[in-house]
Amino acid sequence: MLATVGRSRTRPKVFGVAVAFVAGFAIAIQARINGQLAVDLGDSMLAALISFGGGLTVLVLALMASRGMRVGIARVRDALNAGRLRHWYLLGGVGGAGMIFSQSLTVGVLGVATFTVGVVTGQTISGLFVDRVGLGPAGKRPISVVRLLGAALMLVAVIVTTWGGIAIAGSQAWLLVFPVLGGFAVAVQQAINGHVGVTADNALVAALVNFAVGTTVLGVSWLATAPLRDDVVEFPANPLLYVGGLVGIGFIATAALVVRWIGVLLLGLASIAGQLLASIALDVVLPAHPGGLAASTIVGAVLALVAIVVASLPGRAVALRE
Numbered sequence: 001m002l003a004t005v006g007r008s009r010t011r012p013k014v015f016g017v018a019v020a021f022v023a024g025f026a027i028a029i030q031a032r033i034n035g036q037l038a039v040d041l042g043d044s045m046l047a048a049l050i051s052f053g054g055g056l057t058v059l060v061l062a063l064m065a066s067r068g069m070r071v072g073i074a075r076v077r078d079a080l081n082a083g084r085l086r087h088w089y090l091l092g093g094v095g096g097a098g099m100i101f102s103q104s105l106t107v108g109v110l111g112v113a114t115f116t117v118g119v120v121t122g123q124t125i126s127g128l129f130v131d132r133v134g135l136g137p138a139g140k141r142p143i144s145v146v147r148l149l150g151a152a153l154m155l156v157a158v159i160v161t162t163w164g165g166i167a168i169a170g171s172q173a174w175l176l177v178f179p180v181l182g183g184f185a186v187a188v189q190q191a192i193n194g195h196v197g198v199t200a201d202n203a204l205v206a207a208l209v210n211f212a213v214g215t216t217v218l219g220v221s222w223l224a225t226a227p228l229r230d231d232v233v234e235f236p237a238n239p240l241l242y243v244g245g246l247v248g249i250g251f252i253a254t255a256a257l258v259v260r261w262i263g264v265l266l267l268g269l270a271s272i273a274g275q276l277l278a279s280i281a282l283d284v285v286l287p288a289h290p291g292g293l294a295a296s297t298i299v300g301a302v303l304a305l306v307a308i309v310v311a312s313l314p315g316r317a318v319a320l321r322e
Contacts, residue, residue: 016258017270023254024274030247031115031275032282034100035107037244040236045225047104049218052097055245056211063208072200076209079199092193092206093213095185096252100244101218102182106175115279118176120272120304122183124154127265135191135264147265150310154269157276157303160296190255191264197256206256207249269307276301 030051038047063069079085099119107115128151189210197206251271259267280301 013262016261017266019254019258020267020270021274023251024271025278026247026251028275028278028282030244031103031107033241033244034103037241038104041233043233044104045101045222048100049222050242051100051244052211052215052218054242055249056215058246058249059208059211062204068202069204072202072205076196076200076205085195085199089192089195090209091213092189093210094217095189096210097214097217098185099182102178106178109175115179118179119183120154122180123187123268124151126184126187127268130187130191130264150269150307153307153310154304157300157307160300160303187264187268190259190267193252193256194259198260203253203257207252210252273304276304
């Protein structure tokens with residue numbers, strides 16, 4: 001019986017890690033798109049708003065066509081009214097808005113790879129404690145020796161990779177603070193979006209709530225800062241620069257689905273590994289800055305992959321005390 005239970009738990013864990021890894025590729029692509037859109041627009045917040053607004057538009061159209069999503073919305077509404085779902089669980093889009101804004105603001109300067117490892121710092125540390133307090137739908141996951149070792153290796157990967165990125169960014173390396181803060185927000189976002197997805201029994205409903213809140217936050221912020229901007233906005237003609245929100249839908253829905261299987265920390269680490277590999281490829285093929293790709297970035301990516309393997313090991317180590 002115990003062996004059967006162990007296998008039943010291992011299979012969704014392995015599958016969840018694999019799906020999160022692939023989803024990480026999408027986030028790297030989204031970062032590159034939003035970063036370039038911000039450069040061409042000359043307005044980072046507007047680029048973030050376009051990304052979120054585009055995703056929201058697609059999800060609203062999907063809601064009109066999908067009975068499953070409408071049923072999921074009704075489940076969320078009923079759970080809120082009955083007190084089974086906390087109202088602040090609907091605010092995951094605030095963290096998403098911050099993350100997209102940090103993409104738009106910094107990728108054009110730091111490059112996708114350096115931006116990604118900045119996110120790792122905040123997401124890894126935050127993911128440990130979000131799992132520890134049981135904020136996600138997977139419940140409490142103790143800070144075991146194995147999980148600490150995986151997180152520590154990931155942070156080493158961050159230091160190694162960012163070292164080269166800082167040299168490239170030069171005096172603008174301080175911008176790394178934005179992806180770090182974005183990483184903190186993403187871990188919380190994934191946890192509470194997971195609750196919405198479980199309640200609705202539909203990952204796209206969690207994505208819809210996320211994009212609706214994020215678009216609202218970014219729209220209000222952009223309008224509030226309008227008096228500070230004097231330049232007339234010129235929209236780029238390349239249609240590919242407007243599909244960042246579509247890529248984000250896939251990641252948010254995927255995260256809401258698999259976080260219940262693997263927890264926030266492992267979700268973050270697996271998706272980060274995917275982001276690193278994709279971002280390195282993007283910085284080689286479509287560099288966002290003239291500095292090129294540092295060798296330390298490649299070394300850091302390899303360490304990140306090792307961190308994923310370590311953190312995914314069975315939790316036989318003795319958990320740290322409460």
